[in-house]
Amino acid sequence: MEKTFSIIKPNAVKKNVIGDIIEKFETSGLTIAAAKMTILSKDKCELFYAEHKERPFFGELVSFMTSGPVMLLCLAGENAVLKNREIMGATDPKKAAPGTIRAKHGDSMGENAVHGSDSPASATRELAIFFDQHEICNL
Helix, strand or coil: EEEEEEEEEHHHCCCCCCHHHHHHHHHHCCEEEEEEEEECCHHHHHCCHHHHHCCCCHHHHHHHHHHCCCCEEEEEECHHHHHHHHHCCCCCCCCCCCCCCCHHHCCCCCCCCCCCCCCCCHHHHHHHHHHHHCCCCCC
């Protein structure tokens, strides 16, 4: 049973589509192993996106991700990282396949409704930033 990390971003929370997104995860074979709603601090957000620190969009990304509540999720299932990436769709909602979360709920490249880990190693690192081990259920 693999675990991965996902964030339902501020634009999707504002649109009140958390339930729709979680339903998509669950009907696609992923299980919610942990969930919490929060407003990201600037420091935690900068730590999370540290790999993008030198990129021109970093400041805009941090501002967006700290602009309102987000839903943090640990998703579990067989091949959870890859499955989540398929469910989310392409980063650019205009290029995302029909029926994917980003095609349905994304507004732009930056405000694309959801984040998902890109590898098992990233999932481990990202989950550790936002969840204590005891908060994740072993399903």
